[in-house]
Amino acid sequence: MTTHRIRVGIDVGGTFTDAVAVDATTLALLGQVKVPTSHHHEDGVAHGIVEALGRLLEQTGCAPDDVAFLAHGTTQATNALLEGDVATVGLLGIGNTPGAVFTRRLASLAKLELAPGKRLPLVYAHVADPDDTPAVERAVAEVVGRGAEVLVASEPFGVDLPDGERSVLESARPHGLPMAAAHEITSLYGLHKRTRTAVVNAAILPRMLATADLVDASITKAGVTAPLMVMRCDGGVMSLDEMRRRPLLTVLSGPAAGVAGALMQERISEGVFLETGGxxxxxxxxxxxKVAVRHATILGKGSYLSALDVRTVGVGGGSMVRVGDGRVVGVGPRSAHIAGLPYACFASLEDLRDAEVATVRPMDGDPDDHVVIDAAGGRFALTMTCAANALGRVGEGDFARCDQEVARAALEPLARHLGVDVAAAATQVLDAGCAQVRKTVDAMIRDYRLDEDAVVLVGGGGGAAAVTPHLAALTGMEGRTARHAEVISPIGVALALVREQIERIIPGAGQEQILAVRAEAEQAVIAQGASPEGVEVEVTVDPQTSTVRAVATGATELRTQDRAHRADGDERLRAAAASLKADPSAVRVLAGTPAHTVYGTEVRRRFRGVRRPVRVVDADGVVRLHAPDARVETTTVAAAPEFLARLVAESTSYGDGGVRAPALRLLLGARIVDLSGVLDPQPLLALAAGELRPRAADEPVVAVLETRS
Incomplete structure (x- = not known):
């Protein structure tokens, strides 16, 4: 049964703005609309957002005050950088010590190339003493006089001693310009990279502030009282106020929305998400x-922006087929959209009458080996989608589905040209396209050391069926197309959690410092509207770089998800056995909490001893945690501190690389508490104690430990 409370996700793309309404209790999709993105309206993209929201409310029969959560993702920041549509930045470098020579070199950031032939508009002035107010005012007046529309202050060691940056901006406040201190954008060391990140953030700040104000005012006028959230590039959302401070976090957020949808709707815990467009x-x-993130490259340079690690391959549903020497030699990167041609499989049988193969150059300079079909109804492109439909790879009701008879008729001329049957021709096309995608998928599985026994391929986007099903068949991996794949991005926006990441470089960090970083991340998401009871924090300590990182996530409301369907014991066992690739009779229950059941089996391999892979399955029958070789123990909250201390001591390894505590995860209430990012036993146990403190003494705790080699 659905409620009237809905979560709304709006994805602002370059051409269209897509919006969805998701039931706040069942998380079922209730409605979806598509409107043209309103780039040229006087209110900009805000107009399209409000139009999409209005149509969505009308479609679902909901009122504005039924909206429990509203978030949007936008490509505006990315487009501003790609197109060079940015503000002039006034950079105020600070320092009077010998190190000031490095600060003065920051003026070279004006050489950053935004687009071919267009550089970052930046003017620089130096401030020797940040407390010399007249000198600061002269420096500010200088950059403003040279056209600065936004200000950045940066000083060596400003992360540890931020007073100088704050003092300079305080003196600049009367000018009324948007401004930021470099230490506010990132707290990591590295003057040049930190300042570069802050400068790029500042360059898009005025435009993003104007859009944020328009969207906020428009949503309020529409009667929505839920706070407006914005998609981040790491798969979470942030408050509008936080976006006003750090708009750079929205750069590269487009792909992040899709993987957030795969994570929240499809609930994959170990896998590869492939979002396929045209x-x-x-x-x-x-x-x-958890989504894999890394520091992003922006304008060809490294930054301190943590963004989704997304790798793009030039193969999509509309990618054109290329032939030579009597075989398919490739697919893409040109698509039917670029060539201005319709897909052959979406024609009619009458349109395809008398079809013959021809080859063309889609654009000047392209090779002339791209296949088209000249037929009674005109010229059509042969695409990956045509081949997938011809082979029956596209499911009933899929966005890319067409009449299989038409798809086979579209492939018939190519089959004649190649001297094979239609199925073989379609297979050659899909093999060629998926071979390119497979290289990247294999590389990412290696890079992130995914558990290959548990990897699932999930396809999203309108072209998902053209790639993912065939790739799964080629690799032997489990694969599926996401439900509502064509709107997986706005679904991801609607379901995303509030997220904040705090990073500090702390050489030899002790448990108090680690706990302080954790607390800062937790408070940051609560300040943005996350319910304190549901906040989860993952802490990672990298001893090689002395980086302490805390990632906090939480929902803006406690989710009371529909309990109408829960998987029974047999369903959960089958899910675990399928993931373990074992016969259900060889799988046993190792432990459990009211929310999760832990299953395990034994794998004996010659020369490699015994492995004990583990799967944690939730009440819906979804595998939430994979461990290739783990120890599972059960205790209570009251006994846990002493019990965990002993377990950790027994599983800690010592060697040339130093002390390495086990990768520890706790099943506690409805949560899986991930403490695997901490290698030092004492902070690890301190973090565990913090998670246990608010719980009832007799509550069960399940520990899943993996010993590090």
Missing amino acids: TSTDISVVRRG
Whole structure:
């Protein structure tokens, strides 16, 4: 049964703005609309967002005050950088010590290339003493006089001693310009990279502020009282106020929305997400139930922006077929959209009468080996989607589905040209396209050391069926197309959690410092509207770089998900056995909490001893945690501190690489608490104690430990 409370996700693309309404209790899709993105309206993209929202409410029969959550994702920041549509940045470098020579070199950031022939508009002035107010005012006046529309202050060691940056901006406040201190954008060391990240953030700040104000005012006028959230590039959402401070976090957020949808709707815990459009496929990774992120490259340079690790391959549903020497030699990167041609499989049988193969150059300079069909109804492109439909790879009701008879008729001329039957011709096409995608998928599985026994391929986007099903057949991996694949991005926006990441470089970090970083991340998401009771924090300590990282996530409301269907014991056992690739009779229950059941088996391999792979399955029958070789123990909250101390001591390894505590995860209430990012036993146990503290003494706790080699 659905309620009237809905979560709304709006994805603002370059051409269309897609919006969905999701039931806040069941998370079922209730409605979806598509409107043209309103780039040229006087209110900009805000107009399209409000139009999409209005049509969505009308379609679902909901009122504005039924909206429990509203978020949007936008390509605006990315487009601003790609198109060079940015503000002039006034950079105020600070320092009077010998190190000031490095600060003065920051003026070279004006050489950053935004687009071919267009550089970042930046003017620089130096401030020797941040407390010399007249000198600061002269420096500010200088950059403003040279056209600065936004200000950035940066000083060596500003992360540890931010008073100088704050003082300079305080003196600049009367000018009324948007401004930021470099230490506010990132707290990592590295003057040049930190300042570069802050400068790029500032360059898009005025435009993003204007859009944020328009969207906020428009949504309020429409009667929606839920706070407006914005999609981040790491798969979470942030408050509008946080976006006003750090708009750079929205750069590269387009692919992040799709993988957030795969994570929240499809609930994959170990897999590869492939979002396929008409021209390309964005490939990203979910490992142990979390999206894979890394510091992004922006304008060809490294940054301190943590963004989804997404790799793009020029193969999509509309990619054109290329032939030579009597065989298919490739697919893409040109698509039917670029060539201005319709897909052959969406024609009619009458349109395809008397069809013959021809080859063309889609654009000047392209090779002339791209296949088209000249027929009674005109000229058509042969695409990956045509081949997938001809082979029956596209499911009933799929966005890319067409009449299989028409698809086979479209492939018939190519089959004659190649001297094979239709099925063989279609297979050659899909093999060629998927071979390119497979290289990247294999590389990401290696890079992130995914558990190959548990990897699932999940396809999203309108072209998902053209790639993922055939790739799964080629690799032997489990694969499926996401439900409502064509709107997986706005679904991801609607279901995304509030997220914040705090990074600090702390050499020899002790448990108090680690706990402080954790607390800062937790408070940051609560300040943005996350319910304190549901916040989860993952802490990672990298001893090689002395980086302490805390990632906090939480929902803006406690989710009371529909309990109408829960998997019974047999369903959960079958899910675990399928994931373990074992006969159900060889799988046994190792432990459990009211929310999760832990299953395990034994794998004996010659020369490699015994492995004990484990799967944690939730009440819906979804595998939430994979461990290739783990120890599972059960205790209570009251006994846990002493019990865990002993377990950790027994499983800690010592060697040339130093002390390495086990990768520890706790099943606690409805949560899986991931403490695997901490290698030092004492902070590990301190973090565990913090998670246990608010729980009832007799509550069960299940520990899943993996010993590190």
